[in-house]
Amino acid sequence: MASLKRWVLVGVGACVALALAYLPPRGAKPSGREVLFLAQSRRGTPARQRAQAVADEWRAADGSLRLLRARRQLQELLREASAGTRGSSLVVVSESADVAIATPPLADSAIHVAWRQLGLGETKVKVAVIIQWATLSAARDRPLSEEGSYAYLAPDSTDRTTCIAVVSLVRYWTRVFARDPRVRVQVPFDVVVQSLKAGLGPCAFYAAYGTPGKSVRGWLVSRGWDLALTLDAGARGRQANSLFGMADPRYGWYWEAIYSLPPTAVACLASRPEGCRAAVLAGASDDPVIPVPDIVSMDRRWWTRVPRLVEGGRFLGDVARAVGRDRFLSFWTSPLPVDTALAAALKRPVGEWTADWQRDFVEPIRLGPVPPLGGVTIALLIAALAVAVVAITASRRQVR
Secondary structure: OHHHHHHHHHHHHHHHHHHHHHOOOOOOOOOOOOOOOOOOOOOOOHHHHHHHHHHHHHHHHHHHHHHHHHHHHOHHHHHHHHOOOOOOOEEEEEEEOOEEEOOOHHHHHHHHHHHHHOOOOOOOOEEEEEEEOOOOOOOOOOOOOOOOEEEEEOOEOOEOOEEEEEEEOOHHHHHHHOOOOOOOOOOOHHHHHHHHHHHOHHHHHHHHHOOOOHHHHHHHHHHOOOOOOOOOOOOOOOOOOOHHHHOOOOOOHHHHHHOOOOHHHHHHHOOOHHHHHHHHHOOOOOOOOOOOOOEEEEEOOHHHOOOOOOOHHHHHHHHHHHHOHHHHHHHHOOOOOHHHHHHHHHOOOHHHHHHHHHOOOOOOOOOOOOOOHHHHHHHHHHHHHHHHHHHHHHHHOOOO
């Protein structure tokens, strides 16, 4: 009888221990805190959403008209640039509130330094950069332009030798270039160069390698050029200007950041080649109609978008640097399917190369069910207690 009571007490104690470990306190409520930097935004009222949709349509149409108008207006400047007046195929102009203004010397010199650092000079495809300065006063007759957005007009059948990049600066950068005394922290010149270098975007690829082949161009168009945001390799390792560069596994929001990614990107973080391959080649099997004019709009603010691959914007730039100009050019202009052409340039399966490349930025994660450390500890203690009780009971048992 005493043995039975002892087992009942052990069972009750085990249940209490498991309840304390896994059940929340009575009356516990969610914290209600939201992680606002995971490309999540609060939904407005239906009227607000309709107004925002109309404003977005207006911005898209207005931006397209501006780009087409700019291509006509900049033809003379581009001809002068190609004639060698500036020693490169790059032209930089500025505008603010539909009024053309002189480009500040800091911005002009920085963009030309960026052009030279990319190894570009006289190129077959000429590039015009339009820097849009943020307006400090709100316009009442039209929607405000999206600060931090970029737009590109790629070469097409009407103009095969011109690529136009529109860089819309936020107010902070506008004040930096204008030497506003309210900006108390001086921005290093190399930081300005890196920022404008990224602004060249797809136009840098057009200038360096010409127009891509049909399969490669269709693949990039279907993805919005998300793997070719910058031709510059930049520093390796964690990047402070990205969500995952700041993520720390010690904190809970690290996993919220991880699982905000598409499943293929999460698999690639776990060094699974099949996930990496799927993340890179998404859209390669599509046959999108390349629009004329071919206008690409991007929002480079990392907290407003979910990438398909961590640091994916530099993927093709890193591929070009890894394989060399000749092999990358053969991929860029190849008539073969994207997966075949890319594997031939890399001389490795796409998934394996991408998995190794991904580890340069984020430590590999482990996927699959893993018991929590606290639960394992409690389970081991309960098991040890049960074994001890059984051993003690067996040692005291008497045969009558």
